[in-house]
Amino acid sequence: MVQSLNLSGIANAFRVLFNPSLAMPHIIVDDIRQINFRDLKKRANIKAIGFDKDNCLTAPYVSTIYPPFKEAWKECVETFSKENVIIVSNSAGTKDDKDYKEAQRLEESLGVAVLRHDEKKPSGGQFLEERLAPIPADQVAFAGDRILTDVLFGNRNGNLTIWTRKVITEEGDNKVALALRRVEYKLIDLLQRFNVKPPVHKSFSSIKKEG
Structure with a gap:
């Protein structure tokens, strides 16, 4: 499947110029093996979690979990x-995915829903909010390998953001x-040097205090 140009991503990237904190993840890990899911649920009161697909859960354009x-x-x-686990991809489940065939393959393979959405990340947060209702945004975590799509998407929506920095x-x-x-x-290195913090999030604050 070929992805169309993500004009939303290009336009929304400029938001970072005016609010750099939108590009900073709350939690940085190498990959999903370092995410303490039970801790997120118990200590941070996270009730649901969304994931990017390519290079976060699977190899690019592959429909099975990375072994x-x-x-x-x-x-x-x-x-x-x-x-309460959902995939939000910029390929599967979008208009690029004819008849949502790739989304259906993913759902069969991974055992969770793939969000159908008309706007690519970092836009389209309303589709995830509607899908997970009545769970509020601040009780949703979002994980992905891309800063200007996944982390920006989650931070704009009030989610707890997790950056998986090592690609598959x-x-x-x-x-x-x-x-x-x-x-x-390079952007993350720069923001860290200037001590830029992620957006205020009460769950993240509780983790930091208890940790």
């Missing part, structure tokens, strides 16, 4: 229940994503 992540994925679904593989990824990811790494 080393199987146990972590099982733990996630058992912790939150499959009704760059093989098969689209060239725009490859180029932008390198820019994003």
